[in-house]
Amino acid sequence: MTTSQEELLAGTRRSLLHRIALAQAEGRAPSLVAAVVRGGEAVWHGARTSVDGHGPDENVQYRIGSITKTFTAVLVMRLRDEGALDLGDPLEKHLPGTGAGEATIAELLAHTAGLAAESPGPWWERTPGVLRPGLGDVLGEQPLVHPVGRRFHYSNPGFTLLGALVEELRGAPWEEVLRREVLEPLGLHRTSGRPRAPHAGGWAVHPWADVMLPEPAEDLGRMAPAGQLWSTTGDLARFAAFLAKGDDRVLSAESLLEMRTPAAPPEAPDVAAGYAYGLGMEIRRQDERLLVGHSGSLPGFLACLAMSVEDDVAAVVLANCTSGPLLGTVAADLVRIVAEAEPRIPEPWRPMREVEPDVLELAGQWYWGTYGFALRLTADGLVSLEPLTGKGRRSRFRANGDGTWTGLEGYYAGELLRAVRRPDGTVSHLDLGSFVFTRQPYDEEASVPGGVDPDGWRGIG
Template sequence: MTTPHEELLPQTRRALLHRLAVGQAEGRAPSMVGAVVRGGRIVWAGARSSVDGRTPDENVQYRIGSITKTFTAVLVMRLRDEGLLDLGDPLDKHLPGTGVGEVTISQLLAHTSGLVAESPAPWWERSPGSLRPALSDALGEQPFLHPVGRRFHYSNTGYSVLGSLVEKLRGAPWEQVLRSEVLEPLGLDRTSGLPQAPHASGWAVHPWADALLPEPAEDYGVMAPAGQLWSTAADLARFAVFLAFGDDRVLSAESVREMRVPASPGEVADVVGGSSYGLGLQVQDHDGRLIIGHSGSVPGFLANLSISVEDDVAAVVLTNCTSGPYTSVIGADLVRIVAEAEPRIPEPWRPLSEVDPALLELAGPWYWGTNGFALRVTDGAISLGPLTNGGRHSHFRSNGDGTWTGLESYFAGERLQVVRRSDGSVSHLDLGSFMFTRQPYDETAPVPGGVDPEGWRGIG
């Protein structure tokens, strides 16, 4: 069953339903809901079901597990943007007495804190949070497993710490802060800490028989910021739009872009597989397509949120079984189906409404040593990239004082300055001490190391 949306072609909608149906059948899932977002809204939703007496739709709640972590990370980024903390601050500066105060906020966000993955027994996802009344109960007597900052090690306890940090700085419970600062502004009315009808029941599926076992739905207490939330495909679709483009009521586009940047060193297997982690977001390469988002897994439920910012396509997959379907693969496939069947149509090219002569003067070829680069001016912004394939490329943001700051790759955060001669003409560009001149090793510019006075020559 699908919810009709006319924006996608019939064959695309059928391909999406087919992929969801195969995922539900092969994964032996009691039910599965999927949704696809494009242009800021849901353009397809579908579901398959065999239990609970009804086929769910995009407004039925499922538990989303670790997608909760992305919501917690948004709260922390809001604190940073308000100046209440710096991502490089040690935890002790804001939340003393935890016993893990040397770790930084960014290390907690990126899972490089060295903390253990799980709280001490019993298994926190199948036991009530009342067994862990304090943060110290979640961290245990030996909270560190690896040297701080040395490697990526996924840590649920790290996000329980971040939730406690939010509560300390806001003076209110984590879920209350989340509702007022994120859920309500974004209109996520069907996202909550405890289930609200209609919601799916969580099941375990017997690995060798088509039999079901109900899973408990515990309140995780202090571990809630790591995996507590229930949500719907429709709400997560709206959240996906926010993670792609930002919303100034919650976080700016620049801040959500920062969350998407890989922030943790990967294992060899991760490098081969094209997998990394940003600040509360997974970053993965799926067959050449960059997918950001998060997956979730708690007893009785699996979830996935996959976003291709470049394709302007996002997908949500929710199911109510402990294991079986690979929701991250299904989510990436839903994105791929739309992106390949109906490629994004670019906006029409338009000339600049106003031309800044000072910027126009900079446009064209530049050379770093003998490497050719092109500086392009588009809508008041500039980009600098190699004339041939490969090499360093970045867009630059104006600082308002005649200098520019790199936004990507090698030049991210580096300062670009236009250096002029005494007569006002441009001598060269200084980019983090790299000198770009109009000619290779321009003898009229102060090239580091100087230029041989005999100039260019042949071997003979």
């Protein structure tokens, strides 16, 4: 992958290099590589120290651990979009006999299926996958440790089940389906289930001495959909661009937005840390910036992909050590450096091509009781409703083609907005999920539930 480093200012590039150099030195990583994506393209690549005697570049493979889960989730969402399954379907409907069939597909994607965090038996990341030939070996006799759907509990076996679901519905091995439906269309030719030269070796760094020990690189077998993949900063940069904007050959932008939306009730410590989980994607708030992506680790390797959709900046960081540098913090810092040093240039404002008069007359100020709201029409064809002051409830609405609009986010997501007209065609009020919005606070001429006192507004005398 050719990166155009000239697209970033020299000062920005130096700040990025300084940050990964600090992470590699203080984290004592044998090697560390990183990439930054802006506008859908890799604009910077950096590396520290060497792999097999030469400086690692964007084509050297590292193991990416649980970032694999996001790839698996994309395959499941493709099946949903094709109508092969519904996210509300219990697993048993498509993959019977697992012992965890009560959980829905959405709950498996969001880690709320109640499954154990790890598979029973030996430390699965350091033992051959052939020791777990079937799903029973992955789940054990009692796969559930929590009631289904009640709490977020990160589960590697849960994504093993999702990989098995993909295989069942596609009639082919998980990795074959992944290559055909995701890797090849996106041009991720250096992402694979097994390492391909050039690739980094995994190391354990002694916590109290500057010496290292090689880590085994086991084939995870049935657990592969949870953490098997090897990849490069070049490929993951392309993947990050896809996760932000979508690609209709693989998955739409709308479905990816669904994946990036919190789907699991966070635990109290996660709330304090600003952490949530969507459908195969992690969501973090760091320094008031919302970052989505996924982290990963396996013995000998650390990985992180983080992106700020609002800033249109993503970062990928990979290292070949079991512990050491905090790559989530490093990736967040790389995003911040670019976003603050070179803020995103907004798209130019352009007027609407045309607008229907009966829609235009709805624009302006409305009141829900005594709360003031503004309704605006935007050039993208949407309608927005937001408070005149303060934060409050706000949402954008998409036209349904019949004079109504459907809420896209927040409190009003999925709710119907319609203009209620009098017999003479004039607008009486707006109805939004039974809430009445009037042109004046408690407008006497509108149909306000409970009516309006006939004596009207008054002071205290």
